[in-house]
Amino acid sequence: MSELFFSRVVTGPWDDEPASWLEQVSSGALEEMIHTQNNQLTKVELLRSLESSLGHCFNTNPVCPSPTPLIIVISGPSGVGKDAVIKKLRESRESIHFVVTATSRPMRPGEVDGKDYYFGAETLRTLGNSAVFVFLVAESELALVERLVERTESRDEFLVRIATAREEVKHVRNFDYVVVNAEGKLENAVKYG
Numbered sequence: 001m002s003e004l005f006f007s008r009v010v011t012g013p014w015d016d017e018p019a020s021w022l023e024q025v026s027s028g029a030l031e032e033m034i035h036t037q038n039n040q041l042t043k044v045e046l047l048r049s050l051e052s053s054l055g056h057c058f059n060t061n062p063v064c065p066s067p068t069p070l071i072i073v074i075s076g077p078s079g080v081g082k083d084a085v086i087k088k089l090r091e092s093r094e095s096i097h098f099v100v101t102a103t104s105r106p107m108r109p110g111e112v113d114g115k116d117y118y119f120g121a122e123t124l125r126t127l128g129n130s131a132v133f134v135f136l137v138a139e140s141e142l143a144l145v146e147r148l149v150e151r152t153e154s155r156d157e158f159l160v161r162i163a164t165a166r167e168e169v170k171h172v173r174n175f176d177y178v179v180v181n182a183e184g185k186l187e188n189a190v191k192y193g
């Protein structure tokens with residue numbers, strides 16, 4: 001009985017401990033207790049004895065580490081629908097807890113860096129392989145421009161946004177996925193994205 005017990009302990013999560021503790025246990029108080037009380041020891045007593053021999057209590061934390069959260073970075077030209085897609089995602093997937101989008105456009109009045117967006121998306125590149133990078137596009141440049149018309153105040157701002165969008169689209173191959181957020185098809189972008 002004691003042999004079986006020992007083998008379970010040895011194959012436990014203490015593999016990285018020096019081997020000397022095993023000797024200490026096998027030749028120490030535990031064996032003595034097992035034999036001197038006619039096998040009347042309760043499981044609790046055995047555990048306490050083992051803990052005392054090891055010099056620390058058994059850890060009740062889960063041995064299996066909690067899963068690493070998947071980080072999804074959603075990028076795309078201004079006005080393509082990043083916020084709209086994320087809002088829908090959060091409504092439909094309970095497991096998504098917290099999302100902050102990154103943008104290369106300047107901050108607007110009232111927006112807070114790290115709350116509404118991270119301004120300077122390149123810093124997210126340091127996440128490397130631990131994140132999935134998604135690039136959101138409209139079905140065409142015209143579709144994006146039409147979407148921008150409704151929210152762009154000045155002609156100059158409009159031209160800057162279009163120029164920026166053209167630059168951003170050039171880097172599309174650096175992303176893991178490209179998702180099309182077509183006009184009136186937000187649900188599809190969320191579903192297949």
Ligand SMILES: Nc1ncnc2c1ncn2[C@@H]1O[C@H](COP(=O)(O)OP(=O)(O)OP(=O)(O)O)[C@@H](O)[C@H]1O
Nearest residue numbers: 078079080081082083084147181182183184185186
């Ligand atoms: N599939 C779609 N069809 C029609 N309109 C859409 C679609 N997706 C988003 N929109 C609308 O386009 C506008 C821009 O969307 P949104 O604010 O989500 O873009 P964004 O990429 O987050 O922009 P920015 O980076 O400038 O903050 C909003 O009015 C939104 O309702």
